[in-house]
Amino acid sequence: MATNRLNKLDKIFNQATNSKQIHQAVLLVENTSGDFSFNKGYGGMEVDSPMILASITKLFTTTCIFALQEQGKLSLDDQVTKYFDRTMLSGLHVYRGQENSYDLTLSELLFQTSGLPDVFEEGKASAKNRVVDEDFYINFDESVAWVKKLKPHFLPRTTKKAYYSDINFDMLGEIITKVNSSTLAEAYKQFIFEPLSLSNTYLPENEEDFVPNVYHRNKIIHRPKFIMSSGASGGCITTARELMIFIKAFFGGKLFSKDILDKLPLHNKLQASMGPIYYGSGYMRIPLSQLITMYTGKGELMGHSGSSGSFAFYYPFKDLYFVGDVNQLANASLPIRLTMKLAMMTK
Template identity: 55%
Template sequence: MTKKYDEIFSRLVKSKQIHESVLLIQNTNGDFSYKNEYGGKSIDAPLLLASITKLFTTTCILILREQGKLSLDDKVMRFFDEGKLSGLHLYKRQEYTSKLTIANLLFQTSGLPDVSEEGKKNLRKLVLKEDMNITIDELITLTKELKPHFAPNTLNRSHYADINFDILGQIIECITGSSLEDVFKSFIFEPLGLEKTYLPIGEDDFIPKIYYKNNALSRPSYIKSCRASGGAISTPREMMVFIKAFFGGGLFNKGIFHQLDKYKKLQITFYPIQYGGGYMRIPLGGLSMLFMGKGELIGHSGSTGAFAFYYPEKDLFFVGDVNQSANPATAIRLAIRLAVSS
């Protein structure tokens, strides 16, 4: 099996767009472990988690739920000053903002647009040109300028949008009365002994460069703006500890997964990814995957090429980074190939 992993990783790093990459594979108890490194990127090197950060935000929401401090059915407006979110979800001349729930945000079923990828003020394109800071209030304003895709809870509809998790981050801070970085630390990093995982806030906090094709970009201000939706830093070794705890019940009662595994397809640009309650699912069998494999991958990937997935069929965890934001699908394809070859 390790020989197949070697071959897959070797083919990956032959691409001219891959300048550095790292891969770590383990089973639950750790008696099987495989690693491969390229371009100076080791399993202890810092990497930008991008949207894998959403798993941290999901964890905090689930812990607060266990503590009885929120329900997934709670209305989002409960946690905000009146007027701040007014007009956020105006669909076909009807206001749905007051109907949005925490579950709508967690499951990406709010219908809200994604300012990172949509509209003339598409943040992804703007950030490629220059670094920028953007506040949650500015994100909300930009979202209000775009049209939602559907009413909340529309049957079989989901639409991936960072704003869903940006708002969840605000709810976490509202409930706890603490900063998101402190909540991440007390709920996740300290209990798991993660010493190199953090949410950057100061000038001294290291933020890795991101490759876009052949250009290594430094975007510290923007990364610090992403926070709950994509701003965390970790290492592959520590992400392995976290992803095992996330799916293994080390942070919250894993019995909640029977409520979270209600998957819906995302917009076509995310195919074949589906979304559940705070995490992704990639089916490996059926016509859509040309009957390539069995089971599913569950976890999350990031737009910069980071990934952290669990493959229950073989009890394997895949963690790594290809660091190429020009083609985020590279990480997904790598994870699929690893699972199918296992």
């Protein structure tokens, strides 16, 4: 049975890397105990190759929020006015003439239910379009000012609505630094890197910190300034091997109590452009019994993907973890589709 599963994983990975969109890739699959393991690289990428985590970084930010909550240093019910000046917040969330900026809570940031717009994806002048052409640095205050120029999508706490936006996690990152009296990089080290002995995972802080290249279609681009400015919403670097250690710890209760995730069951479907993805307490959930799979899948994927092609998901139905990277900025659906195929084939 194990041999059959290995053959299926190998076949799916080979099919994926035959795509003209993928020039480099790496895949690592394990069960919780690690007695089942499969890994394969393509185009020079291996399990110890540096990779851009992009939005999987949000799982690190979530970990810090939960750890600080366990220490009693913050609450998900806290309003953002506890951590930010009202002048800074003013105009951030104005929906149909109503100012909602001061009513936002940490929970709404974490669950992507604030309704705030996303500067990375929205508009012709989006950060995603700009970063294809040039490398640039944008600080937190500039990100907030950029968000204020866009329109929120709904009122905070609107039932059954979620909207994926990086600013939610950028704000959580700022809150972590204030509550922990440290930089975000120091908080990551304290709550994640050191407890898990991750020596090749880091948040770039200066030009000396290595940032890998990423493909945009057939073009190789290098964007260290943008990665450094992405911080809590998407700035981390790691390897597939260390990402596997982390994702097992995240869902395994090694970094914070598993009860936290069990007590926060609320997940809402994201905007249509995000496909079949639900979002909740800092991570994605992708049910496999949906139209996209012709309702033939079982269970769900839990974890996160990144716009650079990275992915880290747990499939409880088969006790399997999928991590890796397809290193392609032009198609954010690639890692999602690959992981779904991997899960569907491991029967």
